[in-house]
Amino acid sequence: MATERYNPRDAEPRWQQKWNEENVFLTDNADPREKYYVLEMFPYPSGRIHMGHVRNYAMGDVVARYKRARGYNVLHPMGWDAFGMPAENAARDNKVHPKEWTYQNIASMKAQLKAMGLSLDWSREFATCDVDYYHRQQMLFIDMMEKGLVYRKKSKVNWDPVDNTVLANEQVIDGRGWRSGALVEQRELTQWFFKITEFSQELLDALDTLDHWPEKVRLMQKNWIGRSEGLTIRWEIVPETSPNAEREITVYTTRPDTLFGASFLAISADHPLAKEAAAANPAIDAFCEECRRAGTSLAALETAEKKGMDTGIRVRHPLDPSWELPVYIANFVLMDYGTGAIFGCPSGDQRDLDFARKYHLPVVPVVMPRDGDAASFTIGDVAYDGDGIMINSRFLDGMGTEEAFETVAAKLAAESLGNAPQAERKVNFRLRDWGISRQRYWGCPIPVIHCDDCGVLPVPKQDLPVKLPDDVTFDQPGNPLDRHPTWRHVACPQCGKDARRETDTMDTFVDSSWYYTRFTAPWEHEPTDKAAADRWLPVDQYIGGIEHAILHLLYSRFFTRAMRETGHVEAKEPFKGLFTQGMVVHETYSRGHGLTREWVSPADIRIEEADGQRRATLLSTGEDIAIGAIEKMSKSKKNVVDPDDIIASYGADTARFFVLSDSPPDRDVIWSEAGVQGAHRFTQRMWRLVSEAADALKTVAATPAKEGEALAISQAAHRTLKAVQGDYDKLAFNKAVARIYEFVNTLAAPLAKVAAGETDAGYRSAVREAVEILIALVAPITPHLAEECSAALGNAHLIAMSAWPSYDEVLVIENEIVYPVQINGKKRAELTIARDADQNAVQKAVLALDAVGSALNGQAPKKIIVVPQRIVNIVV
RNA sequence: GCGGACGUGGCGAAACUGGUAGACGCAAGGGACUUAAAAUCCCUCACCUUCGGGUAUACGGGUUCGACCCCCGUCGUCCGCACCA
Numbered sequence: 039m040a041t042e043r044y045n046p047r048d049a050e051p052r053w054q055q056k057w058n059e060e061n062v063f064l065t066d067n068a069d070p071r072e073k074y075y076v077l078e079m080f081p082y083p084s085g086r087i088h089m090g091h092v093r094n095y096a097m098g099d100v101v102a103r104y105k106r107a108r109g110y111n112v113l114h115p116m117g118w119d120a121f122g123m124p125a126e127n128a129a130r131d132n133k134v135h136p137k138e139w140t141y142q143n144i145a146s147m148k149a150q151l152k153a154m155g156l157s158l159d160w161s162r163e164f165a166t167c168d169v170d171y172y173h174r175q176q177m178l179f180i181d182m183m184e185k186g187l188v189y190r191k192k193s194k195v196n197w198d199p200v201d202n203t204v205l206a207n208e209q210v211i212d213g214r215g216w217r218s219g220a221l222v223e224q225r226e227l228t229q230w231f232f233k234i235t236e237f238s239q240e241l242l243d244a245l246d247t248l249d250h251w252p253e254k255v256r257l258m259q260k261n262w263i264g265r266s267e268g269l270t271i272r273w274e275i276v277p278e279t280s281p282n283a284e285r286e287i288t289v290y291t292t293r294p295d296t297l298f299g300a301s302f303l304a305i306s307a308d309h310p311l312a313k314e315a316a317a318a319n320p321a322i323d324a325f326c327e328e329c330r331r332a333g334t335s336l337a338a339l340e341t342a343e344k345k346g347m348d349t350g351i352r353v354r355h356p357l358d359p360s361w362e363l364p365v366y367i368a369n370f371v372l373m374d375y376g377t378g379a380i381f382g383c384p385s386g387d388q389r390d391l392d393f394a395r396k397y398h399l400p401v402v403p404v405v406m407p408r409d410g411d412a413a414s415f416t417i418g419d420v421a422y423d424g425d426g427i428m429i430n431s432r433f434l435d436g437m438g439t440e441e442a443f444e445t446v447a448a449k450l451a452a453e454s455l456g457n458a459p460q461a462e463r464k465v466n467f468r469l470r471d472w473g474i475s476r477q478r479y480w481g482c483p484i485p486v487i488h489c490d491d492c493g494v495l496p497v498p499k500q501d502l503p504v505k506l507p508d509d510v511t512f513d514q515p516g517n518p519l520d521r522h523p524t525w526r527h528v529a530c531p532q533c534g535k536d537a538r539r540e541t542d543t544m545d546t547f548v549d550s551s552w553y554y555t556r557f558t559a560p561w562e563h564e565p566t567d568k569a570a571a572d573r574w575l576p577v578d579q580y581i582g583g584i585e586h587a588i589l590h591l592l593y594s595r596f597f598t599r600a601m602r603e604t605g606h607v608e609a610k611e612p613f614k615g616l617f618t619q620g621m622v623v624h625e626t627y628s629r630g631h632g633l634t635r636e637w638v639s640p641a642d643i644r645i646e647e648a649d650g651q652r653r654a655t656l657l658s659t660g661e662d663i664a665i666g667a668i669e670k671m672s673k674s675k676k677n678v679v680d681p682d683d684i685i686a687s688y689g690a691d692t693a694r695f696f697v698l699s700d701s702p703p704d705r706d707v708i709w710s711e712a713g714v715q716g717a718h719r720f721t722q723r724m725w726r727l728v729s730e731a732a733d734a735l736k737t738v739a740a741t742p743a744k745e746g747e748a749l750a751i752s753q754a755a756h757r758t759l760k761a762v763q764g765d766y767d768k769l770a771f772n773k774a775v776a777r778i779y780e781f782v783n784t785l786a787a788p789l790a791k792v793a794a795g796e797t798d799a800g801y802r803s804a805v806r807e808a809v810e811i812l813i814a815l816v817a818p819i820t821p822h823l824a825e826e827c828s829a830a831l832g833n834a835h836l837i838a839m840s841a842w843p844s845y846d847e848v849l850v851i852e853n854e855i856v857y858p859v860q861i862n863g864k865k866r867a868e869l870t871i872a873r874d875a876d877q878n879a880v881q882k883a884v885l886a887l888d889a890v891g892s893a894l895n896g897q898a899p900k901k902i903i904v905v906p907q908r909i910v911n912i913v914v
Numbered sequence: 915g916c917g918g919a920c921g922u923g924g925c926g927a928a929a930c931u932g933g934u935a936g937a938c939g940c941a942a943g944g945g946a947c948u949u950a951a952a953a954u955c956c957c958u959c960a961c962c963u964u965c966g967g968g969u970a971u972a973c974g975g976g977u978u979c980g981a982c983c984c985c986c987g988u989c990g991u992c993c994g995c996a997c998c999a
Binding site: 043253254257258261266268289290291292304344368370371376377381382387388389468584588652701702705707708710713715716719720722726773775776777783856859860864865868900901902903909911 | 915916917918919925926927928933934937938939940941953954955978979980981993994995996997998999
């Protein structure tokens with residue numbers, strides 16, 4: 039029977055429409071079955087989807103379809119992370135309103151996602167720039183304000199003095215504004231902050247419970263939170279050296295054990311005392327200015343040499359009041375870590391050592407390695423920062439570092455300076471509070487009002503939402519909300535007098551910190567329907583890029599806690615399982631060298647292979663093109679492949695199949711034309727094999743074979759089913775694909791026989807059963823093809839709504855085992871024996887083998903190791 | 915600098931808890947069908963070999979009956995973080 043080639047352009051839209059008509063992917067919150075929430079990180083509506091999206095959503099869709107088949111009530115929603123700078127840039131550059139630009143992009147990307155055949159519940163879709171969404175975000179903000187999780191403080195921003203605007207860090211290039219080229223200044227503005235540090239310890243501790251997260255991500259978060267245990271120590275200032283009435287300097291240290299190695303104190307240029315000293319001394323002032331300037335440029339910061347200036351201030355050593363030390367201002371001390379002041383112990387810290395050598399300060403070794411010799415141990419150019427034995431440290435001598443730490447901590451805690459203990463134990467975190475103020479238009483307005491008389495007040499909830507005005511312009515730099523003629527003017531909700539709206543909008547990370555919760559009841563007037571949120575959260579499987587390993591995931595973890603405190607959810611953690619997928623990468627092609635080098639798109643070239651050499655030529659002119667490194671797909675390198683083109687020429691199933699095959703999902707996958715063609719060949723082959731046998735199979739029932747030739751087919755089907763199921767459970771899509779290939783190879787000959795009419799009814803039943811299993815196995819990856827094949831067999835039901843088949847244990851178990859037989863650890867023979875043969879029987883059978891006999895050469899074996907069902911090893 | 919991951923054929927990769935290294939795919943080569951091409955189907959495909967076998971999982975050691983897997987050291991690649999006191 040002649041069969042048409044499978045035509046995805048015809049089949050795919052047809053099945054998508056069918057799924058749509060039957061509402062297959064709408065999720066009912068009231069469905070009593072066990073829940074499964076699978077979510078891929080929602081996209082920014084940049085305009086077009088790229089291959090990274092295809093891979094991400096293909097993975098999520100496999101999980102969603104698989105879990106649905108396994109009987110779960112699956113939630114698989116999609117939305118848009120729609121606020122952010124690109125829309126404002128587009129507005130300024132192309133004179134298009136950010137709103138219009140964003141919603142147009144959403145419309146075209148939505149069409150692209152739909153063409154992929156994803157099993158999404160589109161009824162729950164929203165964009166974070168929808169008033170309905172940011173309205174609820176403003177409600178959350180006010181709830182968080184009431185719980186004391188929001189506050190204002192002065193904070194530094196990158197300020198472009200030419201454009202009069204605040205710049206994000208990524209807009210600062212080599213210390214200059216990306217558009218104006220002006221030297222960026224650090225300015226202090228009063229900004230809004232979320233108190234994420236209130237949860238530092240909890241966010242750290244709970245990492246241990248996230249056992250379905252990659253170890254790598256947990257470690258990155260752990261380092262980011264950066265807990266350290268130490269001591270704050272107060273040092274008395276020698277009164278006559280103080281620039282003002284200040285009597286002491288507080289220092290944070292994790293190494294109080296090295297206190298006798300101290301030779302100076304260093305404070306940040308932004309330290310209050312430094313400012314006092316600067317006011318009195320122009321040289322110090324100039325030095326502080328220099329430090330601040332250097333701080334703006336990353337490049338300078340990395341190469342900066344350690345610099346300091348003596349303030350003239352002297353302090354007394356906490357363990358010996360007669361010992362005075364100098365206080366320096368140093369460029370490497372940061373005001374926002376610890377207390378902005380350190381004590382320098384040159385023998386125990388490389389940075390302090392470099393500093394001490396430069397300014398001729400004493401270097402006293404106080405810790406030596408355990409096998410060191412106290413009399414001869416000295417420090418040269420390298421500090422010793424390890425553990426060891428205390429030396430030159432008076433009453434600490436001979437102790438271990440840990441014991442010395444405890445001793446100093448206890449002693450200083452018991453002593454006092456003024457009315458307070460000289461030192462206190464202190465746990466310090468690297469994590470800082472989350473600054474969310476952005477001086478931009480295209481974001482969620484911070485719902486507060488500034489009144490001269492009443493201060494800063496939240497917008498009353500009944501007055502929400504604070505909507506963004508539509509009539510704004512982007513022809514001038516700065517925040518359009520600031521210069522809007524009327525928007526900011528509002529009556530004070532308390533006294534009724536003229537007041538001003540906050541014009542800062544929220545960081546877009548706020549939008550993405552709770553969207554997964556909103557998906558559980560996007561129609562709800564309150565931010566959440568708590569019952570729905572509690573039912574669905576945490577997300578069972580979250581899938582996205584590793585680039586969000588820290589910020590997005592940490593902020594979301596914070597938000598879940600904040601929403602718990604404000605009574606919106608019960609969940610402790612937002613994401614139970616996390617999977618970070620690899621990128622889609624592609625070869626790069628270019629012509630010319632150096633400055634004249636020009637990147638060429640893969641669509642414009644032809645690749646040929648001859649004598650093992652791959653050559654690329656330009657299609658238009660035939661000129662040679664250099665084949666370069668494999669890199670992440672990017673517009674600048676032009677190594678991008680447009681998903682639309684692929685779907686148009688091969689279909690969505692081929693694209694989905696390819697991005698999931700070959701590479702493990704957490705590793706990068708190399709996009710190649712040959713690979714896609716291979717995937718496409720698979721879809722065609724599967725269709726051909728099934729459709730050619732379809733007529734002969736239509737009328738037979740699916741029944742596994744118990745014996746004879748067909749038994750092997752049923753066994754292969756059930757074994758593959760078991761294995762692929764395990765692969766899907768572990769998100770090992772590449773392995774599932776390999777097994778599916780293998781299974782199709784096994785089924786090829788039987789299907790051909792069936793098509794040729796050479797088989798009996800029992801055989802056909804076994805083949806039909808095997809094909810039904812094959813269809814179920816491929817359905818999560820290539821759902822349209824699965825439906826098409828199933829329909830060809832005469833099935834009326836949708837595969838998308840069908841239950842996962844279950845395997846028969848009897849068919850999975852092998853009745854005979856092939857034992858590899860090793861002699862001294864090298865494989866020499868094979869032994870096929872009944873599965874239930876006991877050790878003695880196996881040993882006997884092994885010794886009877888020719889290969890074993892000749893190896894033994896008449897001698898008795900030293901030892902025979904039989905690992906049941908695995909291997910036999912004979913030691914001679 | 916600190917922390918982490920990784921290193922297997924021409925390529926992407928498999929290999930369960932320490933048990934036959936290279937499944938599956940790509941590329942390549944040969945053949946069948948065809949006037950021809952495409953498509954399809956079949957065969958070969960780590961290296962060496964005196965055809966018995968020998969050598970191979972970055973390199974050098976170790977543990978073990980047995981090591982891609984565990985331990986020690988070296989080299990390399992990638993990622994994250996960083997004047998963090």
